Amino acid sequence: MTTDELEQLLAQQPVSRLHRLAHGRIHRHFRLGKRRLIEALLRHSAEHRAGLESDLSILIQERPTPTGRPELPHKTDKPLSKATHHHGPIQDGEGPEPPTDLTAFLAGIGIPPPQPFVPDPWQEEALESLKTTDVIVSVPTGSGKTYVAVEATKRAIDADRTVIYTSPLKALSNTKFTEFSRLFGPDQVGILTGDRRDNPQAPLLIMTTEILRNLLYDAAGGEIDLRLDTLGLIILDESQYIADPERGVVWEETIIFCPGQARLLLLSASIGNPQDIADWLTSIRPTSCHLVQHHRRSVPLRAGYLHPNGKLVPLFRTVGIPKGPTSALHPEAKRLFAQYEDDSVRSR
Ligand SMILES: Nc1ncnc2c1ncn2[C@@H]1O[C@H](COP(=O)(O)OP(=O)(O)OP(=O)(O)O)[C@@H](O)[C@H]1O
Ligand SMILES: [Mg+2]
Incomplete structure (x- = not known):
């Protein structure tokens, strides 16, 4: 074309x-x-x-229905009897030849052309709310939660407050240490994990959540290792770990022991019940907690099916992960599933 x-x-x-x-x-x-x-x-x-x-x-x-939505399931699709199975390209009327390699499957996803940075309204809302309340940010992955963390940190440091940023993994803490050292300057950033202790007097300290919980325990027992009285902000990244059956208690205790004068900023792409957590924070903390939430994906998801024959095909007829009535299987995926079922019946 x-x-x-x-x-x-x-x-x-x-x-x-x-x-x-x-x-x-x-x-x-x-x-x-x-x-x-x-x-x-x-x-x-x-x-x-x-x-x-x-x-x-x-x-x-996709044929539109009277409601304007695609008509699914596809009533005129041929039944997937053995007679319709074939191993070559799919037939007319069943859809186009599907992408069969990863590059084609992921076509259209990539780094967008550079544009001037404009904060999204939810980012501004989170930063504005942090001036007066704790904040939970619950937005899809790749939305830009780091921007909120960085701007909030800048403001706290400008106001002569210290900041603690925690992540659930040592590897992620190391990555953030490198990233934030580049952004704020190496003298402004320190790290405390089970393996590393660099620049612990810096105004921005990166650590695993377990280390922070232990420091807060010690502080509660009178053993203060940090300048907790100047602490202005605690950022708990990947805070969906609060739901982890084994480690979740660490996040709960960190929140419970968080000094009253510090603001809490919880970041997550996947908390199932963020409003419940916000209500709980409001009930136990001196300030209320504001929830910032949206479900728009900046980075699309594509569902694919890797058939045992090595073919990678889109799982659904529509682009991306469909919701509701658009979730019809892609004709090629249907054919491969049916063929797989037939093969397994035959091998029994
Ligand atoms: N307002 C914006 N406009 C355009 N791009 C943005 C905006 N905010 C952040 N970004 C870009 O989006 C990308 C993803 O951001 P970031 O890593 O902060 O996502 P995240 O929400 O923390 O995702 P994850 O859940 O994976 O941790 C980055 O490249 C960042 O520069
Ligand atoms: Mg992130």
């Missing part, structure tokens, strides 16, 4: 379909009108033409 043909085809599509196509490809596509959306898709397709065309043809083949 030439670029002109692709442009024409895109122009014939309803804008909702263009947004579905842009999801995961064009940063903040939902802000664009149809014309700019098409321009952005064409720009993007300069490098990822095959993936875009394949996803477009999948979307076009």
